[in-house]
Amino acid sequence: xxxxxxxxxxxxxxxxxxxxxxxxxxxxxxxxxxxxxxxxxxxxxxxxxxxxxxxxxxxxxxxxxxxxxxxxxxxxxxxxxxxxxxxxxxxxxxxxxxxxxxxxxxxxxxxxxxxxxxxxxxxxxxxxxxxxxxxxxxxxxxxxxxxxxxxxxxxxxxxxxxxxxxxxxxxxxxxxxxxxxxxxxxxxxxxxxxxxxxxxxxxxxxxxxxxxxxxxx
Amino acid sequence: xxxxxxxxxxxxxxxxxxxxxxxxxxxxxxxxxxxxxxxxxxxxxxxxxxxxxxxxxxxxxxxxxxxxxxxxxxxxxxxxxxxxxxxxxxxxxxxxxxxxxxxxxxxxxxxxxxxxxxxxxxxxxxxxxxxxxxxxxxxxxxxxxxxxxxxxxxxxxxxxxxxxxxxxxxxxxxxxxxxxxxxxxxxxxxxxxxxxxxxxxxxxxxxxxxxxxxxxx
DNA sequence: TAAGGCTTGTGAATTCATTCACAAGTTAAG
DNA sequence: CTTAACTTGTGAATGAATTCACAAGCCTTA
Ligand SMILES: NC(=O)c1ccc[n+]([C@@H]2O[C@H](COP(=O)([O-])OP(=O)(O)OC[C@H]3O[C@@H](n4cnc5c(N)ncnc54)[C@H](O)[C@@H]3O)[C@@H](O)[C@H]2O)c1
Ligand SMILES: NC(=O)c1ccc[n+]([C@@H]2O[C@H](COP(=O)([O-])OP(=O)(O)OC[C@H]3O[C@@H](n4cnc5c(N)ncnc54)[C@H](O)[C@@H]3O)[C@@H](O)[C@H]2O)c1
Numbered sequence: 276x277x278x279x280x281x282x283x284x285x286x287x288x289x290x291x292x293x294x295x296x297x298x299x300x301x302x303x304x305x306x307x308x309x310x311x312x313x314x315x316x317x318x319x320x321x322x323x324x325x326x327x328x329x330x331x332x333x334x335x336x337x338x339x340x341x342x343x344x345x346x347x348x349x350x351x352x353x354x355x356x357x358x359x360x361x362x363x364x365x366x367x368x369x370x371x372x373x374x375x376x377x378x379x380x381x382x383x384x385x386x387x388x389x390x391x392x393x394x395x396x397x398x399x400x401x402x403x404x405x406x407x408x409x410x411x412x413x414x415x416x417x418x419x420x421x422x423x424x425x426x427x428x429x430x431x432x433x434x435x436x437x438x439x440x441x442x443x444x445x446x447x448x449x450x451x452x453x454x455x456x457x458x459x460x461x462x463x464x465x466x467x468x469x470x471x472x473x474x475x476x477x478x479x480x481x482x483x484x485x486x487x488x489x490x491x492x
Numbered sequence: 493x494x495x496x497x498x499x500x501x502x503x504x505x506x507x508x509x510x511x512x513x514x515x516x517x518x519x520x521x522x523x524x525x526x527x528x529x530x531x532x533x534x535x536x537x538x539x540x541x542x543x544x545x546x547x548x549x550x551x552x553x554x555x556x557x558x559x560x561x562x563x564x565x566x567x568x569x570x571x572x573x574x575x576x577x578x579x580x581x582x583x584x585x586x587x588x589x590x591x592x593x594x595x596x597x598x599x600x601x602x603x604x605x606x607x608x609x610x611x612x613x614x615x616x617x618x619x620x621x622x623x624x625x626x627x628x629x630x631x632x633x634x635x636x637x638x639x640x641x642x643x644x645x646x647x648x649x650x651x652x653x654x655x656x657x658x659x660x661x662x663x664x665x666x667x668x669x670x671x672x673x674x675x676x677x678x679x680x681x682x683x684x685x686x687x688x689x690x691x692x693x694x695x696x697x698x699x700x701x702x703x704x705x706x707x708x709x
Numbered sequence: 710t711a712a713g714g715c716t717t718g719t720g721a722a723t724t725c726a727t728t729c730a731c732a733a734g735t736t737a738a739g
Numbered sequence: 740c741t742t743a744a745c746t747t748g749t750g751a752a753t754g755a756a757t758t759c760a761c762a763a764g765c766c767t768t769a
Contacts, residue, residue: 362706489579
């Protein structure tokens with residue numbers, strides 16, 4: 276019923292945990308779409324996502340009301356709304372910096388392209404890597420990073436350089452105008468508040484398991 | 493002051509976010525250790541971790557009181573305590589299931605070994621991969637997974653198989669007695685409550701950036 | 710020994726996130 | 740048309756995490 280559905284009018288700051296769940300809901304909806312199902316209830320969505328139906332409804336309610344009482348949500352409509360909310364209606368342009376093992380795995384990963392993330396190029400400082408290709412993605416000289424950012428305007432930089440190089444690269448790409456970074460280096464990164472930085476820290480995840488195994492019952 | 497410092501007597505459930513921060517603090521402390529510094533205040537720790545000194549002290553207070561008023565924390569002592577809390581005083585035995593691109597990158601990653609995570613073996617179902625080595629880690633036939641789990645008792649299984657295979661493998665390793673899983677498949681996994689499951693979902697992180705870029709100001 | 714400067718540890722207050730619970734709306738059946 | 744069975748959307752209640760704020764303790768200097 277709320278008419279202020281426009282995404283540019285977000286009143287409350289949306290929690291990170293909410294965004295992650297929206298992302299998960301979209302995945303389930305795509306699964307339903309593929310199987311030709313036309314509606315889904317918050318309860319079913321919750322069961323798959325390991326959460327509660329109230330949580331699902333609350334998450335969606337921040338953005339509008341997309342369901343029909345007594346019936347549930349239209350699968351294609353809700354999927355479309357979530358894509359819109361998450362900004363997946365468009366292509367996102369990505370640079371990878373660091374053409375090592377993880378960088379190579381990411382460059383070759385099809386899951387990203389499928390969701391609209393196009394990897395334009397990878398960068399490295401090693402002459403062993405520069406000029407090579409990673410499954411169709413060219414590895415360019417890191418020297419040209421700023422020039423290429425200005426020319427090709429990537430939306431996101433994925434950082435896969437060694438930890439002690441990571442902050443340096445962040446400073447460079449931020450200066451060059453990049454406003455979103457996904458880092459795999461196991462270091463804390465600092466950037467201005469208007470730059471979105473996410474870090475995937477696998478060692479931290481393993482340590483979380485170590486903690487859980489150590490401190491059970 | 494609190495004498496119930498024993499880690500087996502944890503009264504409150506410790507939040508995941510707390511454990512992640514402890515992990516980060518340990519990293520900073522190791523940095524300080526290497527530079528030969530002997531004490532650190534909660535304020536300095538907070539600055540590096542992008543949090544507040546009250547948060548640091550509260551996090552630590554769940555486990556005891558390790559600091560000296562007026563002075564701060566002894567770097568080596570606090571590092572030792574954190575290792576103990578996180579269960580890093582020992583070797584953790586790890587199997588990797590799925591010897592593809594990500595599995596290979598992880599098998600070759602030195603950061604894990606450094607922190608006490610020893611990769612015993614990798615498993616795959618493809619005859620192209622079985623019998624090969626990934627930087628010293630043997631790739632074995634998935635057929636022998638249960639047998640080897642019983643024999644070698646890995647503490648943790650790292651899951652790097654395609655998404656549609658992930659739940660199947662979880663069920664197998666859980667049945668065989670594994671109680672901790674780190675998955676890289678972009679799917680929601682279900683396991684009994686006494687099994688610790690963490691998922692690193694890179695697509696979800698990228699979507700978080702997409703959301704941030706789409707919904708700024 | 711006393712004073713001043715610093716920093717911890719922790720209840721209390723606050724802020725943030727999740728869950729409850731129910732009015733209101735929808736559909737289907739008779 | 741009426742009733743029964745469902746399901747949404749959302750304030751209010753609860754629960755969890757973070758921040759505040761300060762007494763208590765340690766160190767240095769004189
Ligand atoms: N491999 C893994 O499984 C894994 C797991 C967790 C975290 N990580 C982290 O990911 C990052 C990369 O790891 P990796 O295993 O791919 O390492 P790697 O050594 O294979 O790759 C790093 C690449 O970065 C390049 N590089 C170094 N300095 C650079 C600079 N200043 N500018 C541009 N390129 C530069 C190197 O030439 C190399 O090709 C590290 O921070 C690591 O800690 C890796
Ligand atoms: N490559 C990446 O950068 C990346 C990024 C994000 C997520 N992921 C996820 O990580 C997982 C692996 O990705 P990848 O790129 O390494 O794929 P990949 O195809 O290179 O590797 C998957 C491996 O698993 C093996 N496998 C398949 N079914 C198996 C089974 N039932 N038992 C044992 N082994 C089996 C395959 O033979 C293959 O070697 C996928 O779930 C993917 O979505 C990968």
